[in-house]
Structure formats: structure tokens, C-alpha cells
Amino acid sequence: MDDIFLKPFDSKAHEDEIYKSWENSGFFNPDNLPDTSQGKRSEQFSIIMPPPNANGSLHAGHALFVTLQDIMIRFKRMKGFKTLWLPGADHAGFETQVVYEKKLEKEGRSRFKMERDELYKEILDFTMENKSFMEGQLRQLGASCDWSRELFTLDDRVVKTVNETFKKLVDDKLAYRGARIVNWCPKHQTSLSNLETVSEERTDKFYYLKYGPFVIGTARPETKFGDKYVVMHPDDGRYKEYNHGDTLDLEWINGPVTATVIKDKAIDMEFGTGVMTITPWHDATDFEIAQRHDLDYEQVIDEQGKLLPIAGEFKGMKILDARDKIIEKLNAKGLLDKIDENYTHNVSLCYKCNRLIEPQIKDQWFIHMEPLAEPAIKAIENNEVHILTEQHKKVALHWLNNIRDWNISRQIVWGIPIPAKLCTECNEGFVDLQDEIKKCTKCGGAVKKDTDTFDTWFSSGQWPFITLDYPNGDDFKNYYPTSVMETGHDILPFWVIRMVMLGIYRTGTIPFKDVYLHGMVRDAKGLKMSKSKGNVISPMEVSDQYGTDALRMSLIVGNTPGTDLNLDLSKVNAYKKFANKIWNISRFVLTSIDGVNLSQKPELTHSDQKRITELNAVVSEITKYIEDYRIDLAADTAYHYVWHTFADVILEESKNSINGEDEEIKLSAQWTLYEILATSLKMLHPFMPFITETIWSKLPKKDAELLMVAEWPSPHTT
RNA sequence: GGGCGAUUAGCUCAGUUGGCUAGAGCGUAUCAUUGACGUUGAUAAGGUCACAGGUUCGAGCCCUGUAUCGCCCACCA
Numbered sequence: 001m002d003d004i005f006l007k008p009f010d011s012k013a014h015e016d017e018i019y020k021s022w023e024n025s026g027f028f029n030p031d032n033l034p035d036t037s038q039g040k041r042s043e044q045f046s047i048i049m050p051p052p053n054a055n056g057s058l059h060a061g062h063a064l065f066v067t068l069q070d071i072m073i074r075f076k077r078m079k080g081f082k083t084l085w086l087p088g089a090d091h092a093g094f095e096t097q098v099v100y101e102k103k104l105e106k107e108g109r110s111r112f113k114m115e116r117d118e119l120y121k122e123i124l125d126f127t128m129e130n131k132s133f134m135e136g137q138l139r140q141l142g143a144s145c146d147w148s149r150e151l152f153t154l155d156d157r158v159v160k161t162v163n164e165t166f167k168k169l170v171d172d173k174l175a176y177r178g179a180r181i182v183n184w185c186p187k188h189q190t191s192l193s194n195l196e197t198v199s200e201e202r203t204d205k206f207y208y209l210k211y212g213p214f215v216i217g218t219a220r221p222e223t224k225f226g227d228k229y230v231v232m233h234p235d236d237g238r239y240k241e242y243n244h245g246d247t248l249d250l251e252w253i254n255g256p257v258t259a260t261v262i263k264d265k266a267i268d269m270e271f272g273t274g275v276m277t278i279t280p281w282h283d284a285t286d287f288e289i290a291q292r293h294d295l296d297y298e299q300v301i302d303e304q305g306k307l308l309p310i311a312g313e314f315k316g317m318k319i320l321d322a323r324d325k326i327i328e329k330l331n332a333k334g335l336l337d338k339i340d341e342n343y344t345h346n347v348s349l350c351y352k353c354n355r356l357i358e359p360q361i362k363d364q365w366f367i368h369m370e371p372l373a374e375p376a377i378k379a380i381e382n383n384e385v386h387i388l389t390e391q392h393k394k395v396a397l398h399w400l401n402n403i404r405d406w407n408i409s410r411q412i413v414w415g416i417p418i419p420a421k422l423c424t425e426c427n428e429g430f431v432d433l434q435d436e437i438k439k440c441t442k443c444g445g446a447v448k449k450d451t452d453t454f455d456t457w458f459s460s461g462q463w464p465f466i467t468l469d470y471p472n473g474d475d476f477k478n479y480y481p482t483s484v485m486e487t488g489h490d491i492l493p494f495w496v497i498r499m500v501m502l503g504i505y506r507t508g509t510i511p512f513k514d515v516y517l518h519g520m521v522r523d524a525k526g527l528k529m530s531k532s533k534g535n536v537i538s539p540m541e542v543s544d545q546y547g548t549d550a551l552r553m554s555l556i557v558g559n560t561p562g563t564d565l566n567l568d569l570s571k572v573n574a575y576k577k578f579a580n581k582i583w584n585i586s587r588f589v590l591t592s593i594d595g596v597n598l599s600q601k602p603e604l605t606h607s608d609q610k611r612i613t614e615l616n617a618v619v620s621e622i623t624k625y626i627e628d629y630r631i632d633l634a635a636d637t638a639y640h641y642v643w644h645t646f647a648d649v650i651l652e653e654s655k656n657s658i659n660g661e662d663e664e665i666k667l668s669a670q671w672t673l674y675e676i677l678a679t680s681l682k683m684l685h686p687f688m689p690f691i692t693e694t695i696w697s698k699l700p701k702k703d704a705e706l707l708m709v710a711e712w713p714s715p716h717t718t
Numbered sequence: 719g720g721g722c723g724a725u726u727a728g729c730u731c732a733g734u735u736g737g738c739u740a741g742a743g744c745g746u747a748u749c750a751u752u753g754a755c756g757u758u759g760a761u762a763a764g765g766u767c768a769c770a771g772g773u774u775c776g777a778g779c780c781c782u783g784u785a786u787c788g789c790c791c792a793c794c795a
Binding site: 005007008181194195199206216217218219220231266267268271272275276277278279283284285286287288345346348359391392394395398399402404489490492493524525526554557558559560562563564565566568570571573574575577580581583584585586587588589590591592628630632633636639640647648651652655 | 755791
């Protein structure tokens with residue numbers, strides 16, 4: 001027997017070496033996989049890995065997805081499938097730029113004082129460094145993915161395909177450039193999609209102001225300088241003497257204005273006084289009203305959140321500083337009716353810096369989503385794209401049925417540049433893939449390059465067909481649509497649904513068949529991990545301390561699909577003990593069979609036959625669980641069988657037979673023990689690849705050099 | 719405002735076509751054991767499965783309602 005068994009299992013001593021032996025075998029690449037005993041591998045199984053952001057260390061959520069997907073892949077590989085797990089790395093546009101800006105701030109620098117090219121180059125270097133760091137971490141977690149096919153989201157092929165999709169969308173009139181209200185973050189100086197804002201309930205003051213004969217309500221008096229339309233519901237009896245289009249002169253914050261009466265059904269008669277003035281530049285509802293009636297609008301607040309000259313004496317002030325002063329002045333002029341101190345409402349905040357979003361009108365590129373959503377709804381409803389967790393299917397359909405246009409322009413340098421030219425005179429935008437448009441085709445004016453970049457999710461949304469080299473690559477023919485999309489439920493709308501929409505739009509086919517969504521990894525008490533709480537558990541540190549196999553088991557067992565999971569170190573420790581148990585079982589079995597000829601199957605005793613039958617039942621149970629995506633139950637079943645049946649019962653009972661005088665009984669017990677050990681290692685391999693492969697390498701008789709490509713156990717004959 | 723989910727042992731959670739004498743990990747208690755075991759094994763305590771109705775031969779599971787908690791989406795000034 002090998003000396004290594006004389007000591008307890010030491011994960012650190014084996015993991016690197018084992019991973020290298022897998023990687024060097026070439027078997028991560030489906031093209032290199034050996035034939036099975038049934039012949040060529042004819043069926044494909046493919047997963048596109050959600051590319052981790054290349055801007056920092058992997059977190060527990062990454063460890064969870066690596067484990068889940070690696071289990072699926074290893075299982076199918078052993079089952080004889082041609083398995084492709086395609087890894088990637090995400091430049092993660094805005095996310096990475098925010099990370100890098102924090103770094104700049106610490107160094108006392110600012111992106112707003114840097115040249116675009118210089119900033120881009122620095123973030124690129126930063127990302128590339130993190131990318132290779134991140135790849136090493138994926139290896140440490142045991143990811144058996146095909147590194148030869150790895151793709152970075154800024155690689156040429158990605159950019160080319162994304163640009164072509166953009167052009168197709170514009171040609172099909174599904175993408176358009178327009179002046180629309182966008183979510184503007186005054187800190188990050190970019191617009192954000194609705195999904196990139198968070199809402200928070202706040203209690204603010206609500207002001208009732210005298211506007212000519214009306215009293216209007218507002219929470220934001222600082223936007224009211226330019227208001228010259230007063231709006232009410234057409235059916236509101238209180239204001240029936242006023243007609244749509246009537247004008248009236250009245251005294252306002254900075255002097256007299258002429259107001260025009262507008263009747264619009266968007267007004268809620270129950271709210272406030274049922275009358276409001278509108279600020280189309282800084283409010284989405286107001287903007288829509290203005291559009292409906294073709295009204296004028298003017299910017300009041302600039303991109304930094306300061307008041308513009310229209311504010312007169314308040315020009316240049318920050319909005320919150322100005323608010324009280326404006327109210328003071330209105331009061332002095334007798335225009336303040338009353339203040340409601342306890343007005344609760346929801347405000348939008350930037351999801352990164354929690355600053356108030358300032359709605360602004362911007363010329364940006366938008367995608368008209370409804371036509372894209374329609375086929376996606378069908379595909380999800382009829383389970384062509386099968387979202388395994390029913391609750392998430394409902395969420396997806398709800399989201400798709402209430403979809404809104406998607407702003408894909410970002411005013412940041414870190415991303416794929418939008419391949420468009422903009423007219424400096426009429427503001428028209430043109431897609432220009434070849435950089436050949438020199439004059440505005442609408443007005444003949446000069447053009448400049450669009451300096452905006454795509455929302456990362458626009459390119460990520462095309463990831464499955466891009467990674468498989470659409471349209472002409474062999475991989476696309478062989479592996480599209482992929483078998484499973486496995487990712488966190490938090491990015492269901494951000495990513496998964498958009499992949500369905502854009503995949504169908506571009507290729508005519510759904511991008512993946514099954515969708516497995518895992519929950520969030522929380523701390524031992526179920527709290528969200530966050531740096532500020534100091535409860536972040538680094539999976540890499542856990543892997544170092546307890547071993548990757550133990551970490552993987554603790555992330556899997558008890559983790560029902562779609563629900564959140566608490567990562568508890570005492571649980572990790574329990575599976576570390578389990579690894580040690582497997583180690584010692586192997587040690588015992590290998591000691592017990594030393595020198596025995598295993599190639600000749602002996603006559604089995606009745607009780608050994610029963611053990612083999614029992615083993616068969618466990619194998620089929622685990623197989624079925626994995627095929628049903630109940631990986632938690634599969635892992636738990638394997639755990640209990642190996643510990644509480646194999647070790648506690650079978651192995652204990654075998655001691656009598658092995659130490660007894662009867663050679664036939666002894667041989668039967670030895671053969672049975674070895675068979676159960678070899679089969680157990682196979683069953684455990686997808687979950688605990690490192691320790692099982694380490695032990696496998698010491699086995700005297702086996703059907704494959706590497707356990708990774710050994711055949712998944714089929715029922716033994718007794 | 720709309721949608722989705724949760725409520726099971728001291729703690730964290732499983733329990734998916736209704737058959738449960740309700741399980742796991744951690745924790746607790748007692749005993750045993752240097753024997754493959756950086757220990758492990760055996761045994762035990764601990765649950766009116768949130769609450770109230772209903773369907774059923776049978777409900778932790780299905781239906782209705784109530785309470786509490788959580789999450790997602792949303793332009794009411």
C-alpha cells in the first residue's frame with residue numbers, strides 16, 4: 001500500500017497536482033475525449049460558463065456555480081457524453097469601471113482628469129491581471145472546463161458579432177436613437193438601465209405651492225423654475241372652468257410667467273390637489289405628458305446635479321442646498337401654501353453608489369423590446385426554454401410581459417464602443433461598422449464618432465452564440481443550443497432573459513434548453529455577505545483551509561435549486577471529516593486486499609450479493625437525482641451511503657470475514673469491498689473530484705487511468 | 719401599487735406525483751473505543767410541521783383565509 005495513506009488526507013498536498021493531471025490529459029476539451037466501451041461519444045452536453053467579472057477575487061457565489069456546473073459536466077463526461085464546458089471572462093463594463101474608479105480615488109486621481117485612451121489602457125491592464133488571477137481560482141475550485149476555448153468579452157470576435165447584432169437591430173427598426181428620459185448618475189456620469197437602479201423608501205417634505213389660481217404639490221421645488229404648463233385630469237370637476245390650451249399669467253419663483261393649461265389623463269385626481277406643473281427634462285411622467293402634447297422642455301439641472309442659469313439667483317447651487325432657499329423665497333413671496341413633513345415615496349438610487357438618480361433627457365440608443373420579448377415568452381411558456389424552478393419561470397414571464405425599452409448607451413470608456421456616427425448638427429445617429437460615414441445622411445452636417453459604449457449586458461446577452469462561433473463555427477453546429485444555463489437567480493432579468501431574446505433574434509433558435517437557477521450564498525446566519533458587515537467568506541480561503549472537496553460538498557448538500565444557501569464553516573468542517581473518512585475507508589480496503597488477484601471474480605456469499613444489490617440501488621438513485629437536477633439530494637445520498645452503510649456497516653462486518661479462516665468467504669468479502677470502493681469513488685467523483693482522483697490513482701485495478709473519464713457505474717451483476 | 723416566495727428539532731435547513739413511526743448537519747446528554755479514522759461508534763433527549771378552516775381512507779405536502787418575515791419589479795407629481 002502507498003505511504004500516503006499513513007497520514008490523514010491533506011488536500012493542499014494533492015489538489016494542484018491532480019488538477020494538472022486533468023488539464024494535461026486534454027480531456028477538458030471534448031474533441032480529445034476517449035471513446036467509451038460503447039464506442040464513440042455521440043451525444044453532446046454543453047454548458048456556457050457565466051463569465052466571472054475579471055475585476056477581483058471569486059466570491060462564494062462563483063464557488064457555487066463552479067461546483068454545480070462542474071458536477072453536471074463531470075457526471076455527463078463519465079456517462080459518455082461529448083461534454084463541453086466553455087469558460088470566459090467578463091470585462092464587466094460599468095462594474096469594473098466603478099471598481100477601478102475606487103482605486104483611482106484612493107490614489108487621489110480621477111477618471112474625469114484622464115484621457116480616454118489612457119484610462120482605457122489602465123483598466124485593460126488591471127482587468128488582464130485580474131483575469132489570470134481569476135482563472136487560477138477557477139482551477140483551484142476544480143473547474144473541468146475547456147480552457148482552449150476560453151473567450152474574453154472584449155475579444156475581436158465578440159466585438160464583431162455584437163456590432164453586427166446592433167446593426168441588424170437598427171436595420172430592423174428594433175434599435176433606435178432618441179432623446180428620452182434616462183437614469184443619470186451624477187457621480188458616475190453615465191446613464192443606467194432601470195435594472196441598475198435600486199429604489200428606496202424615503203420620507204421627505206412635500207410642498208404645496210401657489211401657482212396662479214392653483215395649488216400644486218411637489219417634492220422637488222428645485223426643478224420648478226421652468227414650469228410653464230399646469231396639468232389636470234380632463235374629468236376633474238374642480239377645474240372644469242379651465243380648458244386645455246388656456247393661458248394665464250402668474251407670478252412664479254423668479255418673476256412672472258405665462259402658464260398653459262394641459263388636460264391629461266395621467267393625472268391622479270386623488271393625489272395632492274389633482275394639479276401639477278411639469279418638468280419634462282427631469283421626470284419620466286412629465287416627459288411623457290410633454291411628448292403627448294408636443295410641449296417645450298428645458299434642462300434645469302446639469303449633469304453634476306447643479307442648477308443651471310434658468311434658476312436665476314440659484315444658479316450653480318446643488319439641488320439639496322437650493323431646496324430650502326427656494327422655499328424660503330417662495331414663502332417670502334406668499335407662494336407657499338403649506339408643507340407636509342411626512343411624505344413617503346420611493347426614490348431611485350444608483351445601485352453602486354446609492355446616490356440619487358437624476359432623470360435627464362439624453363440622446364441615447366434604445367432597444368425596442370416588445371417584439372423581442374414575444375418569441376421569448378412563447379419559448380418559456382411552452383418549456384422549449386425550460387426554467388426548472390417554477391417560481392422563476394413566473395418571474396421571467398412577468399418581467400417579459402411588462403417589458404420596457406432598454407437603454408444600451410453608457411457614457412463610460414470601459415466597454416465595447418458603439419459603432420455609430422452622430423451628426424453634430426441634427427443629432428441623428430448612424431450605425432457605421434466600417435467607419436465610412438463622413439457626413440450626416442439626413443442633413444448633410446458634420447459627423448463625429450459616438451463615444452459611448454454598450455451596456456455590458458447587451459454583449460453578455462449574446463454570449464452563448466458568440467462563444468460557440470456563430471454562424472459558421474463547428475461548435476455552433478455541434479453545441480447550440482446548449483444543454484443547460486446555470487447561474488444565479490439574481491441575474492435572471494439582467495442576463496438570462498436577454499440571452500433568450502437576443503439568441504432567438506439573432507440565430508432563430510433558443511440559446512439553451514434547461515435553466516437551472518441557484519440561490520444566493522449567505523453567511524452562516526443567513527445574512528447577505530458584505531464587506532461593510534465583515535461577514536464575507538472567501539471561498540478561496542475556505543478551500544485552502546478545508547480543501548476544495550469539502551467546500552464543494554458544503555455548497556451542494558441541502559441546497560435546493562433556486563433557494564438561498566447559508567455557508568457555515570462548521571458544515572464545511574463536517575465534509576472535511578467526510579473526506580478524511582473516505583481516505584481511511586480506502587486505506588482499510590487497500591490494506592485488506594493487498595496481494596489479492598482481483599481480476600477473477602470469486603463466488604460471492606449471499607450477504608455480499610446483497611451488498612452489491614444495495615449498491616446498485618444507490619447508484620441508480622444518485623443517477624436519477626443528478627439527471628433530475630437534484631444535485632443536493634444526490635450528494636447527500638452518496639454521503640450517507642458511503643459513511644453510514646459502507647463504512648459503519650459493510651466494512652465493520654467484513655472484518656470478521658477477512659480475519660476468518662474460510663478462504664472463500666474472505667475472497668468474496670475482499671472482492672466486494674474493492675468493488676464498492678471503486679464504485680463509491682466514481683459516484684463521489686463529480687462532487688469531490690480531488691480526493692476521489694487521488695485515491696483512484698492508487699488503485700491496483702481500474703477501468704481508466706483517470707477517474708475523470710472512467711465510466712459512470714452501471715448496475716453490477718451479482 | 720403589482721408580482722414571487724418563506725414559516726418544520728436549540729441553530730441552519732431537507733422533506734417535488736398526498737402513505738411520515740417527520741429527517742440531516744451543527745449543538746446537547748450518556749456510554750464505548752487507540753481498533754481503517756487529526757477520532758470514531760452506539761444510544762438518547764428535543765417537533766401540537768406559523769395559525770384557522772376545507773378536500774381525502776389518509777395532509778408537512780392539495781385548496782381557502784389570517785398573521786409574520788423576505789425578495790423582485792414599478793414614472794404617481
